[in-house]
Amino acid sequence: MSDAAPSRRGATRRGTPPGPLLSSVRAGSATAVPRPEADGSGLLGSLVPLLSEWLPGQRWFAGKGRPITGFTLVAATELLPHTTGGSAPGLLHLLVRAQQPGSPTGHPGAPGPSGAAGPAVHAGTDDCYQLLLGVHDVLPPHLAPALIGRPAGGPLHGRAVYEGLADPRLAALLLERLRVPGRLGPLRFTREEGAVIAAGLAPKMLGAEQSNSSVVYGETYILKLFRRVCPGTNPDLELPRALAGTPCDRVPPPAAWFEAELPGADADPMTLGVLQPYLPGSADGWQLALSALAVRADFTASARALGHATAEVHGALAEALPTVVLRRPQLEHLAASMTRRLDAAADAVPALRPYRAALGAAYDELAALGRAGRTWRAQRIHGDLHLGQALRTAQDGRWALIDFEGEPARPLAERCRPQPAARDVAGMLRSFDYAAAVGRATATTWSARARAAFCEGYATVREDPREDPRLLRAHETDKAVYEVLYEARHRPDWLPVPMSAIRRLADPRAGAAADAAVDVPADAAAYRQAPATAAERPGGATGPPGRPDHEEPE
Structure with missing residues (x-):
């Protein structure tokens, strides 16, 4: 079924003038939104109702079981502008902090009636998440499962907002950015010296998520996108790069990666994604x-x-x-x-x-x-x-x-x-x-x-x-x-x-x-009976391969 009808998660209003959709969004802008109604006309304020419902259902969201009390927009970058009334999608890259309270005070992990441990006790958190949002006037039927919702206001008012990685056109854009290094707002795309990345490799988002998301390109490369990010070089970039300079060939070397460089003298770049050779059939x-x-x-x-x-x-x-x-x-x-x-x-x-x-x-x-x-x-x-x-x-x-x-x-x-x-x-x-x-x-x-x-x-x-x-x-x-x-x-x-x-x-x-x-x-x-190839499960087993299949803070 096409997404021509309004989603239940956001009402559509007629009469929005055509033109560049995100002209009011500047890369690197930051807006604190402690309550959904605090900035209802802005980008983040219009997305809060959708993200509050969608984020907790994602496999990579670390704050399950605790309410989201607010969001902060760390950075917003248009990777691909979308014009209202156009047939092509847009792609918006967001870095968003999700505020969550700590657990109620009491005995940590007190056992429940069955003798199993009680809920984990957490300090309050404001984890930063990387989101890639596709934007379309009318979502094609094959992308309906990726729908996040339709904002009821703000610069994305009435448009279909969806998981951008599920759209092959938008996933292909990420590969093109990595092929041609450069900067776009706070985002910096880097290709390893000597790496040759072919154009036009067909993308396929892998469905078995864990703490990150992955896209395979033509069975040649795999792009891992880190969902929960923080300042500093991710070891999944640092260590394979270090090994690439040694005789050891047991680890696929990075071909390209991208980072966010945010304002602030003490802010280290955030590693956002790493492109590595894919090992088909392994x-x-x-x-x-x-x-x-x-x-x-x-x-x-x-x-x-x-x-x-x-x-x-x-x-x-x-x-x-x-x-x-x-x-x-x-x-x-x-x-x-x-x-x-x-x-x-x-x-x-x-x-x-x-x-x-x-x-x-x-x-x-x-x-x-x-x-x-x-x-x-x-x-x-x-x-x-x-x-x-x-x-x-x-x-x-x-x-x-x-x-x-x-x-x-x-x-x-x-x-x-x-x-x-x-x-x-x-x-x-x-x-x-x-x-x-x-x-x-x-x-x-x-x-x-x-x-x-x-x-x-x-x-x-x-x-x-x-x-x-x-x-x-x-x-x-x-x-x-x-x-x-x-x-x-x-x-x-x-x-x-x-x-x-x-x-x-x-x-x-x-x-x-x-x-x-x-x-x-x-x-x-x-x-x-879980999928038998690493292509279907890039991060490990669906079940517990010697560790729980979702780590949580102590």
Whole structure:
């Protein structure tokens, strides 16, 4: 059905004169709108009712479960002007802050009637989101699912406003901007020296969103657009660029990117999007593992090769970027941070409380080693490594690693901080446990053999992570504790999966028996039926590939 009729989300008024639609919008303008009615005639004021309804339904919106109390327009840029009465669409780029209150005061994460954790406690936020809004007088039928609404006033009055990435004409415009570097208002488009980007590549927006949005161009390039943005270079641009200058070819190098440079002496550019080579036909490690489990095939060779590839990337990052030595103060701080997360999780999840002391001992031991003079090297790492972040390419069957953004909900400064490589290793080891649960193999040795093979492959390039069992145990415990908190809040049926790891980490003898007793979640079959190629799922598995499929702040 065409969008010729007015949307229920905004009334259409006749008599708006033709002409440039956004002539009143200047790039880089900022308007504070604490209430929808505060600026009803302006651009943002007219969009507030639509965005208040649309944003919370987006997969990448981080503030679910809390009301939006206001918006601030950080910048508005016309990438493609739209003239009223014309047949061509317009494209408007917005950076908008969404204000949300903190949770009510009370006991953090208090358990509900079922014993699961209560709502997360958040401080108030004003996250900045990147929006690409298409503008059309009459929305073509094939774009009807992308409709956001029709503003009842302001410069977009009565026009159809929709998700611009869903329109191939507008998605193609983004590629053209990246092909021809330059500036437009606060936006700066940059192409890597020597990169050749062909014109006319057909765009396709990928439907399986996670914390970002992606568009594939002609099975040649993939553009990742970061939805929640902040000042500073995103690690998903910084780290692949650094690796591009090394012999390591395990990470697709950026071909182009774009940023926002906003007024203010202390404002660093915001990374908005990165264009990288696309790996057609590749499959991610999560689906490969599940496919092997479905037919009870051995996965150790693949896990060993993945460990080798991970160590190559870690080694190249250590060569390309500065490293630091973690001494007593840093190790005590690391252990204290882990202990705080454990205490918060145990307060929220009753099932975790019997294991608090045994799990905390792993962190205490780490701090004690620092006091005894033990040191560890820290470096830049992936930061969110799991099976869904590894692709086995169709061309040569080699592993590649993707999505170096880290955990998007964590502050950028934290994601850019050097950390022990053991954190990445621990994330992958947890991913094998989740795959075994989904593949109904928790009572077998599948996970243990895959974990061992991964470490063996890693040891062919760098030090075997098992040679530092206390550092590895601390990081794996920290990851499992986070998983327990997440599953208790969002998917109680999945809680037995990380709790099995908790029992093993607290007492290795009990852990082996606990693995045999794990109740596989009722919806595990749905994850086995998820799309099998990375083309359909650019950021990882639809389900939990060793981490919750949506990160949230602590």
